[in-house]
Amino acid sequence: MNRAEALSLVKPHLTEKRYEHTIRVLNTALTLAERYGVSKKQTELAAIFHDYAKYRPLKELKHWIETTYLPKDLLQFHHELWHGPVGSILIEFEHGIKDEEVKTAIYYHTTGRKxxxxxxxxxxxxxxxxPGRNFPGLDDVRNMAERDILKAAWMISRNTINFLMSKNQPIYPDTFHAYNDLTKKVY
Ligand code: GDP
Ligand code: FE
Ligand code: FE
Ligand code: FE
Structure with missing residues (x-):
């Protein structure tokens, strides 16, 4: 599937702002793929479809979790965590994308994992x-991403956990698993 076709499949499912975010994620991801020697073709597909399921009705997201191999414990956590796993199922079901590397990149884009x-x-x-994001400390992460992707991912998982804890929010196990694993690898 080429870039134009993938974009045309995603666009009707997103808001204008989310589509623009997707284009920026695509461009950022392609720069990282070049830097770290990852397939541009697979990166392009994963980036374009990463938020594919973001605006499905909650009832539909819940249905896919209940009726497929997705872990049922997702339903005990915030629905913001559902669109990655469900998106990875929908791109195969609706568009025949079976590439496991593309699918897991979409699946884990919110939480990370070990x-x-x-x-x-x-x-x-x-x-x-x-470039459309604006979190505290983001420029440090941007600089690190050019030098050491593992360290940049570690900073993101640490920031995300700190942010969620400051809001008294539950944290999904994969989010902790990502942080623990990256900490061991980085330090
Ligand atoms: P987006 O879809 O481009 O907006 O970005 P993401 O899919 O990465 O993230 C969506 C939201 O999920 C962000 O606000 C994160 O802070 C939040 N998030 C990430 N991990 C967890 C978690 O373990 N628990 C909860 N409750 N939220 C999380
Ligand atoms: Fe997302
Ligand atoms: Fe996103
Ligand atoms: Fe994310």
Whole structure:
């Protein structure tokens, strides 16, 4: 599937702002793919589809979790965590994309996980550092992403956990697993 076709499939499912975010994630991810020697073709597909399921009705997201192999514990956590896993299912179901590396990059883009693959790291980092974002400390992460993708991903998982804890929010196990694993690898 080429870039134009993928974009045309995603666009009707997103708001204008979310589509623009997707384009920025795409450009950021392609720069990282070049830098870290990851397939541009796979990175392009994962970036374009990463938020594909973001605006599905909650009832529909819940249905996909209940009726597929997705872990049921997702339903005990914030619905913001559902669009990655469900998106990875929908791109195969609706568009025949079976590439496991593309699918897991979409699946884990919100939480990360233990032992993230190179393409998973790229989508996780690109989603956080794309030029439209503005988090505290973001320029440090952007600079690190050019030098050491593992360290940049570690900073993101640490920041995300700190942010969620400051808001008294529950934290999904994969979010902790990403942080613990990256901490061991980086220090
Ligand atoms: P977006 O879809 O481009 O807006 O970005 P993401 O899919 O990466 O993230 C969506 C939201 O999920 C962000 O606000 C994160 O802070 C939040 N998030 C990430 N991990 C967790 C978690 O473990 N628990 C909860 N409750 N939220 C999380
Ligand atoms: Fe997302
Ligand atoms: Fe993210
Ligand atoms: Fe996103």
């Amino acid at each position: 032992d993230m693959t190179p393409i998973e790291l790229i989508i996780y980092v690109a989603d956080y550092i794309e």
